Amino acid sequence: MSDFAADPSHPRYQSLLLRHRLEQAEKDGLLAGSAMIAHGRGEAYDYLLGERTIPSAHMATVQALAALRKAQRPVISLNGNAVALAGESLLMLAERLSCPVEINIFYRTPERMTALIGRLEAIKEKHQLEVQILGAEPNARIPGLEGPRANCTKEGIIDSDVIMVPLEDGDRCEALVAMGKTVIVIDLNPLSRSAKMGSITIVDELTRVVQNMLANIENSAVDEAFNNDEVLADALQHIATKFTSP
Amino acid sequence: MSDFAADPSHPRYQSLLLRHRLEQAEKDGLLAGSAMIAHGRGEAYDYLLGERTIPSAHMATVQALAALRKAQRPVISLNGNAVALAGESLLMLAERLSCPVEINIFYRTPERMTALIGRLEAIKEKHQLEVQILGAEPNARIPGLEGPRANCTKEGIIDSDVIMVPLEDGDRCEALVAMGKTVIVIDLNPLSRSAKMGSITIVDELTRVVQNMLANIENSAVDEAFNNDEVLADALQHIATKFTSP
Numbered sequence: 001m002s003d004f005a006a007d008p009s010h011p012r013y014q015s016l017l018l019r020h021r022l023e024q025a026e027k028d029g030l031l032a033g034s035a036m037i038a039h040g041r042g043e044a045y046d047y048l049l050g051e052r053t054i055p056s057a058h059m060a061t062v063q064a065l066a067a068l069r070k071a072q073r074p075v076i077s078l079n080g081n082a083v084a085l086a087g088e089s090l091l092m093l094a095e096r097l098s099c100p101v102e103i104n105i106f107y108r109t110p111e112r113m114t115a116l117i118g119r120l121e122a123i124k125e126k127h128q129l130e131v132q133i134l135g136a137e138p139n140a141r142i143p144g145l146e147g148p149r150a151n152c153t154k155e156g157i158i159d160s161d162v163i164m165v166p167l168e169d170g171d172r173c174e175a176l177v178a179m180g181k182t183v184i185v186i187d188l189n190p191l192s193r194s195a196k197m198g199s200i201t202i203v204d205e206l207t208r209v210v211q212n213m214l215a216n217i218e219n220s221a222v223d224e225a226f227n228n229d230e231v232l233a234d235a236l237q238h239i240a241t242k243f244t245s246p
Numbered sequence: 247m248s249d250f251a252a253d254p255s256h257p258r259y260q261s262l263l264l265r266h267r268l269e270q271a272e273k274d275g276l277l278a279g280s281a282m283i284a285h286g287r288g289e290a291y292d293y294l295l296g297e298r299t300i301p302s303a304h305m306a307t308v309q310a311l312a313a314l315r316k317a318q319r320p321v322i323s324l325n326g327n328a329v330a331l332a333g334e335s336l337l338m339l340a341e342r343l344s345c346p347v348e349i350n351i352f353y354r355t356p357e358r359m360t361a362l363i364g365r366l367e368a369i370k371e372k373h374q375l376e377v378q379i380l381g382a383e384p385n386a387r388i389p390g391l392e393g394p395r396a397n398c399t400k401e402g403i404i405d406s407d408v409i410m411v412p413l414e415d416g417d418r419c420e421a422l423v424a425m426g427k428t429v430i431v432i433d434l435n436p437l438s439r440s441a442k443m444g445s446i447t448i449v450d451e452l453t454r455v456v457q458n459m460l461a462n463i464e465n466s467a468v469d470e471a472f473n474n475d476e477v478l479a480d481a482l483q484h485i486a487t488k489f490t491s492p
Contacts, residue, residue: 019283037265040286044435047287189290191492240489243482246437 014051015043018085018207025084029115032107035081038167045188046205048239053212056234057204061212064164064184064200065220071162071182074099075134079106082166082206083116089210090166091123094131096217102156103135106169108148144175165194166206173197190235201228203235260297261289264331264453271330275361278353281327284413291434292451294485299458302480303450307458310410310430310446311466317408317428320345321380325352328412328452329362335456336412337369340377342463348402349381352415354394390421411440412452419443436481447474449481 006016022039025031053061068074076094078101083090094101103116113136120133138151140158149172152158163176164184170193176183177197185198186209195201202209252262268285271277299307314320322340324347329336340347349362359382366379384397386404395418398404409422410430416439422429423443431444432455441447448455 019280022283023279033269034265036282037268037286037289040283040288041290041293042286043283044287044290191488236489236492240486242437243486243489246482 014207021084022081025080025119028119029111030084030119031080032105032112035084038081042167042188042205045239048242049188049203049205049235050242051205053204053208054235054238056231056238057202057209058212059223059226060200060202060228060231061204061209062216062220063223063226064202065213065216066222067162067182067184067200068097068099068164069217069220070222071099071160073160074162074164075156075160076101077104077157077163077165077168078102078116078120078135079104079167080112080116083119086166086207086210087119088123088127089207089214091120091129091131092127093210093213093217095129096214100132100134100156102153103133104152104157104172106149106172108151142172142175142179144178145172150175166209168194170194170197190232190239195232199228200226201231203231260453268327268330271326271365274365275357276330276365277326278351278358281330284327288413288434288451291485294488295434295449295451295481296488297451299450299454300481300484302477302484303448303455304458305469305472306446306448306474306477307450307455308462308466309469309472310448311459311462312468313408313428313430313446314343314345314410315463315466316468317345317406319406320408320410321402321406322347323350323403323409323411323414324348324362324366324381325350325413326358326362329365332412332453332456333365334369334373335453335460337366337375337377338373339456339459339463341375342460346378346380346402348399349379350398350403350418352395352418354397388418388421388425390424391418396421412455414440416440416443436478436485441478445474446472447478449477 006013074097076090076099105112117133117136124131134153134156138153140152140154141150142152157163160181162182165173166186173183173185173194174197182199185194185201186206187195188205189195190203252259320343322336322345351358363379363382370377380399380402384399386398386400387396388398403409406427408428411419412432419429419431419440420443428445431440431447432452433441434449434451435441436449
């Protein structure tokens, strides 16, 4: 990614940087065909949020972090876009949480799995991280899903009690919730099925979420009064203002 | 595009078809690097509109059609995404309006121009259409814009009195308005600079707009009471409802 030459003072710097990471990842074979379109949808919602972490999303982020820290068997599920956009910081977070990551992609091909594992191993090497990377050899299936998208590992996703799923599709999110897990959803669209299904829903952009988690890792505590419906309602209200008071 | 095999009764058929057209166009070299992300942003707004033509958008469509029919020198500006998504119906519309089209792309390269002209010529041939295709040899510049994006033709964009710009960027839209033209904007985001700058703004998905124009071509009349601010306000209100009453 060393050829990214935009000026950090450019008002669109962060947005251009994320696009650049995706373009690079596409060249490297990490992404599904629909990855760019999905990112564009995310850009639209992030624009509506003001491209910043709204207070209710910050609250959900701290709650999610506390849940991951308190978990018996936490796991972070990673897909192509998540690795492309925030692979480095996600692995740093996993190390701080002593938590494995599991590559779990919707459009599973051997080539994409190999490319994703290669990218994560390179990040581990570069930053000397100790993180277990699961998913290369699935030995279990998520109940209620059909086809290769159900493939996962027993020691990772199946046996986890708390799972964080950045940018996850609604079907899989629903299947994980049905397994009784605490599911942490990161999704810019508060109207999406994933957002509505999540146990804790963070309506925020992935790279900001992970940075916020890394910054708050020492001082997060589970808030017993946390109400995910209120978090979602606040995000909807925040976006509605964009249209009612443009 | 003959390899698109989705079932037309699939609830996401139209959306999948548009994606397929873009993927094909990308392979054919018609698109800029940011085309897929731009389409994703459009998908997000179309979802918020309910993936249908709202009444105020239909009103703006009829007004735009009437303005094009009444114009002395109408022109339809085409970029990569517009050609990919609606090239056939746009050329049919241009023929019905006896109006030229001009290829006018933001990221202009000789390869993309050749690919776009080739695609349009193939459509003309296939449907035996009589439409002048401008833009291959620019001989003028849009005042107020820098770089290759300003290139255009005198007989097309420069001398036009009414210009339709589907999916146009804000800078160019503003420059065309500054030239005193009636600018018809087609944009799914009612908050975009293009949408706000337009003389007539159609907040709707391009393929639906062109179909609506073709269906109403015989019975459109300029409505002197038409108010573009009301059209935009209605679209904002329509989307806000999605967030306030989800």
